[in-house]
Each structure stands twice: as structure tokens, then as C-alpha cells.
Amino acid sequence: MADIKRPTGRPGRYSKYEKLEASLPAKMDKRPAYCDGIGLFRGAKSYTAWVKVRLPHGGVYNGRTIPVGASIEHKVGNRASFTWQQLEAERDRLQGLADRNEPLEAAQADTFQSYATDWLARKKPVLKGYGVTKGHINTALIPTFGKKAMDAITVADVNRWIGKQRGTLAPATVQRQLSTFNAIMNDAVRVGLIDRNPATRADKIRGVEPRQRFVTEQEWKTILETCERIEREQDEKSEQQPQRIRGWLRHYVAWAYNSGMRRAEILGLKAENVRLVDDAHIVVEVLNSKNGKSRYVSCTAEMRDILLALKRLDRMPGDTRLFPVSLTTLKRALTALWKATGLKDVRLHDLRRSHATILIGKGVDVRTVAGRLGHTGTAMLAKHYAVDRGDKEAAAMFG
Structure with a gap:
């Protein structure tokens, strides 16, 4: 009896992908197999889905430059996580981007x-x-x-x-x-x-208190005496260290105390920054201020004497810096100075605070002091630098 031919059903919409999946060998090479731009790779434990896209305009993908008309293979992920419809949608999305000459990859935020x-x-x-x-x-x-x-x-x-x-x-x-x-x-x-x-x-960092260390008159005297002793010792060893520039340490510290200037501001001063207003008034122009604005600082009598003394320092030809030393040399010298004074917890910035405090105590207007120190307002001055004059007067009146 002849076999009866039975009508066959209409193939499923995604049967071609299912046939591709069923035809994959147990062990594959490194490249996936494709059908209409949908690719599959059979691994040891699971299948990986890919899509292939042609770039009619060329472009960049995965850090590589793709020539015009070439194709790229894009790994979608585990096959079990996607339906055939989703894979086709991803293929069509990427192909649309390529046809419009738009980037295939979303811009990644910088690390x-x-x-x-x-x-x-x-x-x-x-x-x-x-x-x-x-x-x-x-x-x-x-x-x-x-x-x-x-x-x-x-x-x-x-x-x-x-x-x-x-x-x-x-x-x-x-x-x-x-x-x-x-x-x-x-x-x-x-x-x-x-x-x-x-x-x-974020959480506030507790325990951060503004440092308010001021140098007393006796401490200032100790600092100057220590500077002079260190420089005498350097002069005694001048033959052993002929390359060392000597005679600047006391001048630098005294300049900081008299001007209230910052460490880098002093180091950045050059001869061309010194301006003679008249016979009794000399100013220095501070160009590298912390707030980015230049300012003029009037010289005290001691600062004028220091300017004359600095001209006698040995220096390299063409070096117009008032203090011809490097930041490293300055740091080492100051570290040795503070240790030699025996004073507890003192540093160069304390001279700046002391300068402001002395001026406030002598009745100089707070805004004038703030301008001399390079502050645009008075809030920082009150918080970090000067003891409030009003509090001092209040204590005197109570007594």
C-alpha cells in the first residue's frame, strides 16, 4: 500500500534560526555561524548570540577603524536570554545606525x-x-x-x-x-x-578645626636669633660647601613676617616686581596670588632694608628673583629652622597670621588688612588669621 502524503504545515517564522541552532557542531571554531545577520556560537555549556552589520559609510567599532562597506560582528549575549524577535530587532537597530552613519556604540563616560x-x-x-x-x-x-x-x-x-x-x-x-x-x-x-x-x-568630616597659631614677640625673637645662628654656622662651613647660596634665610623669614605674604608669593618675586612710588614708598607687585589676582604690597622699613641686602647675594647670571632659591631648598631650610628653634608647632604660615593679628591689634581697618593679605573679603581673615579686636576690647572693659 502506497504511503499517504500528508500536508505539511507552514514553516515557523523563525525556523531558519532554529535549523541553524540545531546544525551547529558540538565543537566550533572561534567564529559564530550566521543566518540573515543572526549568529550563534556553541560553547561548552551554552550558546552565544551575535549579529552581523554592514557599515556602508565605514566607522569606528570597539576601538577599531572599519573601512567603507566592511562588516562588524557584535556580541549580544547568552542565547537563552533573547528571543529570535529580540535578536532581529537588535540587528535592525544596529544596521539602522550604520546606514545613517551614526555611532554604533554609546559614548562611555570617562573613568x-x-x-x-x-x-x-x-x-x-x-x-x-x-x-x-x-x-x-x-x-x-x-x-x-x-x-x-x-x-x-x-x-x-x-x-x-x-x-x-x-x-x-x-x-x-x-x-x-x-x-x-x-x-x-x-x-x-x-x-x-x-x-x-x-x-x-557626603558625610561631613568631623574634627577639622581652623588652625590659629600666632607667634608671640618672644617667639619671634627666638626665630630671628636661630636664623642668625644657622647662617653663622653656614659661613663657617663656606669652604666645604662653596655652591650653597647663603645669607637669605633671615631675610626670607623677616619678609614673611613684615609682609604677610604666602610662601609661593615670596618665592615668585623678581626685581621687576619692585616699584618705587616715591622716596619713602616702595611697593612689590604680587602676580601669583592664590585668588589669581595681582596686588601691591607696601614695604615696611625692614622690607626696604632687605631689598638692599638681597642685591648683595651671590646668584646665577640673569637670575632676577629676590630670593634665588628653589622651593625644595626653602622647605629643607625652614624645616631645620623650626626644629632648631625648639618652638612647638610653628611654621611659616604662622608668620602670616601674626602679621594680620598685629595689624588688627593696632587698629588697622579689617578690609585693609584683608587686601594686604590677598583676600577678597574679610570672612577668611576673621576665621583663620586674626584675633578679633572687639573681643580683646570686651575683655579689657570687663576687667
Whole structure:
């Protein structure tokens, strides 16, 4: 009896992909097999889905430049996670992007490491304390945030970092590191890379108090006497160290005390910054101020004497700096000076605070003092530099 021919059903819409899947060998080479731009690769445990797209205009994909008319293979993911309809939709989406000459890949947000490195390079010419800021980025921030995308850093991430840093560092140190982080993230907000700086809602660092160390008259006398002793010892060893520039240390410290200028501002002074207003009035122009604005500082009588003394220093030809020493040399000399004085917890910036405090105590207007120190307002002066004159008068009246 002849076999009866039975009618066959209409093939399923996705039967061609199912046949492809069923035909795959148990062991495949590295490349997937394709049917109408849908690819499958059979691994040891599962199937991986791919799509193939032709780039009529060429382009860039996965970091490679694709020539005009060439194709790219895009890995979608585990086959079990996608229906055939979803795979076709992904193929058509990518092909549409290629046909319109649009990027196939969404732009990836910069990592913190790449953005912070670029930020540091951009800010180097104008950044005060470049070495310190670089240290914050490389040793304190990149180890924690470096691999994270800028838009993926959360408030919780910042809080965990603060807690970790507080375990081994002083509150003020962590605060300075956080300030560097804030500067980077706020820059990213301004350029539109991220919507918000996560540190603005992070935990406050407790224990950070403004340092208010002032030098008394007796301490100032001790500092000057120590400078003179150190310079005498250097003169006695001049034959052993002929290359050392001597005779500047006392002048530098006295200049800081008389002017209230910052360390870098003093080092940046050159002969051309000294201006003679009249026979009794000499000013120096400070160009590298912290706020980016220049200012003029009138010289005291002692500063005028120092200007004359500095002209007699040995220096390299063409060096017009008032103090012809490097920052490293200055740091080493000051570290040795503070240790030799025997004074507790004293540093150069305390001379700046003392300068402001003395002027306030003598009745100089607060705004005048703030301008001399390079502040745009009086809030920082009251918080960090000068003992309030009103409080002093209140104590006298109570007594």
C-alpha cells in the first residue's frame, strides 16, 4: 500500500534560526555561524548570540577603524536570554545606525582616573601646590575611584572612602584630599559630564578645626636669633660647601613676617616686581596670588632694608628673583629652622597670621588688612588669621 502524503504545515517564522541552532557542531571554531545577520556560537555549556552589520559609510567599532562597506560582528549575549524577535530587532537597530552613519556604540563616560589625569594636566599652569594635588590624586583618590566611571561614583562611595581615610589620617588631611576630589568633580559638572558632585551630600568630616597659631614677640625673637645662628654656622662651613647660596634665610623669614605674604608669593618675586612710588614708598607687585589676582604690597622699613641686602647675594647670571632659591631648598631650610628653634608647632604660615593679628591689634581697618593679605573679603581673615579686636576690647572693659 502506497504511503499517504500528508500536508505539511507552514514553516515557523523563525525556523531558519532554529535549523541553524540545531546544525551547529558540538565543537566550533572561534567564529559564530550566521543566518540573515543572526549568529550563534556553541560553547561548552551554552550558546552565544551575535549579529552581523554592514557599515556602508565605514566607522569606528570597539576601538577599531572599519573601512567603507566592511562588516562588524557584535556580541549580544547568552542565547537563552533573547528571543529570535529580540535578536532581529537588535540587528535592525544596529544596521539602522550604520546606514545613517551614526555611532554604533554609546559614548562611555570617562573613568575618574582618565578625567582626573586630564584635569591635573589642564590645571598645572595655574594650580597652586601642584605637587600636593598630584599626590592627593595618585595616592588617595585613584586607588579607590580610578576605575569607576565618573557618572557611577555615588554618595555611598564617597562616604566609604572618607571612613577608610579617617582610619589612618588626621581629619584635616582627609579634608584636603576631599577638596581635591571636589575640584575635579565640580569641573566635571561644569562641562556637563555629570549632573551632580556626589561629595556635596557626603558625610561631613568631623574634627577639622581652623588652625590659629600666632607667634608671640618672644617667639619671634627666638626665630630671628636661630636664623642668625644657622647662617653663622653656614659661613663657617663656606669652604666645604662653596655652591650653597647663603645669607637669605633671615631675610626670607623677616619678609614673611613684615609682609604677610604666602610662601609661593615670596618665592615668585623678581626685581621687576619692585616699584618705587616715591622716596619713602616702595611697593612689590604680587602676580601669583592664590585668588589669581595681582596686588601691591607696601614695604615696611625692614622690607626696604632687605631689598638692599638681597642685591648683595651671590646668584646665577640673569637670575632676577629676590630670593634665588628653589622651593625644595626653602622647605629643607625652614624645616631645620623650626626644629632648631625648639618652638612647638610653628611654621611659616604662622608668620602670616601674626602679621594680620598685629595689624588688627593696632587698629588697622579689617578690609585693609584683608587686601594686604590677598583676600577678597574679610570672612577668611576673621576665621583663620586674626584675633578679633572687639573681643580683646570686651575683655579689657570687663576687667
